[in-house]
Amino acid sequence: MSEILKSVEDHYEVRGLLDAILDALRATGKDTNALQPIDLAPVDEFHVRGREATIELAALARLPPNLHVLDVGCGLGGSARYLASAHGCQMTGVDLTHEYIEVATALAKLVGLSAAVTFQQGSALDLPFNDNSFDVAWTEHAQMNIEDKIRFYGEIARVLKPKGTFVFHDVFQGPSGAPHFPVPWAEQTSISFLATPERVRQILDEAGFQIIHWIDATPPAITWFDGAIERLRTTGPLPLGLHLLMGKTSQLKFTNQMQNLKENRVVMIQAVVRKT
Numbered sequence: 001m002s003e004i005l006k007s008v009e010d011h012y013e014v015r016g017l018l019d020a021i022l023d024a025l026r027a028t029g030k031d032t033n034a035l036q037p038i039d040l041a042p043v044d045e046f047h048v049r050g051r052e053a054t055i056e057l058a059a060l061a062r063l064p065p066n067l068h069v070l071d072v073g074c075g076l077g078g079s080a081r082y083l084a085s086a087h088g089c090q091m092t093g094v095d096l097t098h099e100y101i102e103v104a105t106a107l108a109k110l111v112g113l114s115a116a117v118t119f120q121q122g123s124a125l126d127l128p129f130n131d132n133s134f135d136v137a138w139t140e141h142a143q144m145n146i147e148d149k150i151r152f153y154g155e156i157a158r159v160l161k162p163k164g165t166f167v168f169h170d171v172f173q174g175p176s177g178a179p180h181f182p183v184p185w186a187e188q189t190s191i192s193f194l195a196t197p198e199r200v201r202q203i204l205d206e207a208g209f210q211i212i213h214w215i216d217a218t219p220p221a222i223t224w225f226d227g228a229i230e231r232l233r234t235t236g237p238l239p240l241g242l243h244l245l246m247g248k249t250s251q252l253k254f255t256n257q258m259q260n261l262k263e264n265r266v267v268m269i270q271a272v273v274r275k276t
């Protein structure tokens with residue numbers, strides 16, 4: 001594994017994450033032997049707007065049942081479990097971080113979804129799948145750690161079947177300069193690689209994708225952060241949340257990301273594109 005990939009995995013690794021999640025679930029009064037996928041959403045949707053964004057993106061993509069979907073940089077697998085349980089998709093998740101794959105697999109078992117979702121460790125830059133394998137590729141908030149965007153989108157194009165759909169909700173460089181660090185995907189600049197939406201559109205075009213939907217999702221992201229800050233002010237932090245994934249600088253990462261959105265240093269894009 002390259003030095004950069006190792007640093008990215010180190011950034012996300014928590015050690016003891018599954019136990020921390022189970023303890024937090026119990027602290028909120030959940031029976032960990034009778035969990036539903038939605039019970040995990042406060043921690044297993046590691047992206048702006050959480051479950052809300054995943055529901056919206058799936059609706060935008062209009063996914064019929066029984067599709068084989070690859071989630072690239074699947075994290076703890078929240079989106080994969082949602083797509084399996086709510087849209088009848090057969091899911092494969094791939095992620096660099098070994099601990100996340102272990103936890104994603106354990107959580108799928110806990111909610112009775114092991115037959116519909118499988119997770120495996122691998123790099124998005126060298127996807128461990130044959131050409132033309134998947135009906136749909138999906139990604140949320142993984143490519144910010146990847147410098148070689150041509151390879152990232154090229155690998156997705158390679159593993160998609162002809163006419164396959166690629167769906168994403170992602171963080172790109174805004175017009176107002178570099179983001180404030182730390183951010184949820186990086187403590188500092190060495191593992192953060194943001195591209196502008198214009199550059200990504202050009203790469204997608206060159207990789208053979210046709211744009212179906214391209215939506216600026218920055219305004220709802222800002223509204224969501226404002227609501228989350230207000231809730232934190234009134235109720236305080238809940239036991240189960242993304243702070244379990246973001247370590248000591250969790251609060252600063254959260255407020256920086258909100259500031260980055262408000263200052264147009266980062267922008268959010270939701271998109272559905274089709275392999276031609």
Ligand SMILES: C[S@@+](CC[C@H](N)C(=O)[O-])C[C@H]1O[C@@H](n2cnc3c(N)ncnc32)[C@H](O)[C@@H]1O
Nearest residue numbers: 045046047073074075096097123124140142145
């Ligand atoms: C912010 S988390 C998002 C996880 C998940 N997509 C979600 O929305 O909950 C970023 C994820 O990207 C993964 N990642 C970063 N670089 C990667 C790479 N080169 N290959 C595969 N996964 C990668 C990380 O391990 C991490 O799980």
